[in-house]
Amino acid sequence: MSRRRLIGAAGAAGAAALGAAACGSGEGGPAPHDALRGTVVAQTGDIPVGGGDVVIKGKLVVTQPEKGDFKAFSAVCTHAGCTIQEVERNIHCLCHGSEFDIATGEVRHGPADSPLEELSITVDGTDIVLDEKERGA
Numbered sequence: 001m002s003r004r005r006l007i008g009a010a011g012a013a014g015a016a017a018l019g020a021a022a023c024g025s026g027e028g029g030p031a032p033h034d035a036l037r038g039t040v041v042a043q044t045g046d047i048p049v050g051g052g053d054v055v056i057k058g059k060l061v062v063t064q065p066e067k068g069d070f071k072a073f074s075a076v077c078t079h080a081g082c083t084i085q086e087v088e089r090n091i092h093c094l095c096h097g098s099e100f101d102i103a104t105g106e107v108r109h110g111p112a113d114s115p116l117e118e119l120s121i122t123v124d125g126t127d128i129v130l131d132e133k134e135r136g137a
Contacts, residue, residue, distance in 0.1 A: 032059035033074060033119060033130060041121070042128040044070065052087035052102055059083055060119060061091055062128055065103035070128055072119040073105045079112035091116065 036058040047053055047070060052063030059075040061084055073091065075084040082095035090108055091100040098112035105116035120131040 031074065031076075032057075036060070036130050038132040039130060040127045041072070041130045044123060044126045044128060047128070050089060050102075052091065054084055054087060056083075058130070060130070061087055061116070062121070063087060063091070063102040069103075070121060070123055071103060071105075072121045072128070072130065073100070073116040074119060076117075077112055078107075078114040078116060079110070084116075 036055075041055050041058060041060065042053060042062045044064075047062050047064045049064050049067050052061055052071075054061050054075055056075075061073045061075045063071045063073070065071065076082075077084060077093035077095065077098055079093065079096055079098050082093055084091055084100075085094045086092045087102065089102070091102055091105070093099075093112070096111050097109065098107065099109040100106065100112070100116050101108050105118050107113060107115060120133075122129045122131055
């Protein structure tokens with residue numbers, strides 16, 4: 001096998017693995033956001049009213065549907081497991097076009113047919129903290 005062909009094959013394998021990780025299932029292990037429990041995940045001033053932001057490190061989305069009302073959701077799309085990429089007036093998964101409501105996580109546009117998992121947070125001054133445990137757990 002030529003060096004060029006070997007490098008091309010390695011690149012294709014790497015791209016396939018990256019694609020599988022982006023849209024793969026996280027079943028069988030802790031959720032990415034679990035590592036951030038009990039820590040500050042965002043600042044209130046960084047979350048726009050009527051929008052939100054994606055916290056890539058913990059695969060979560062923090063939104064502010066109305067002034068002073070903060071919500072958090074898993075950033076793992078319920079359609080194919082892709083990571084949510086943007087938040088504007090809705091939460092958008094650009095992999096296949098699903099959109100979710102910033103206040104409830106409910107599906108606004110498919111192909112997803114299940115809402116995003118809501119996460120329990122506490123606002124402490126300007127800190128938004130992902131709770132140690134989910135409320136009611």
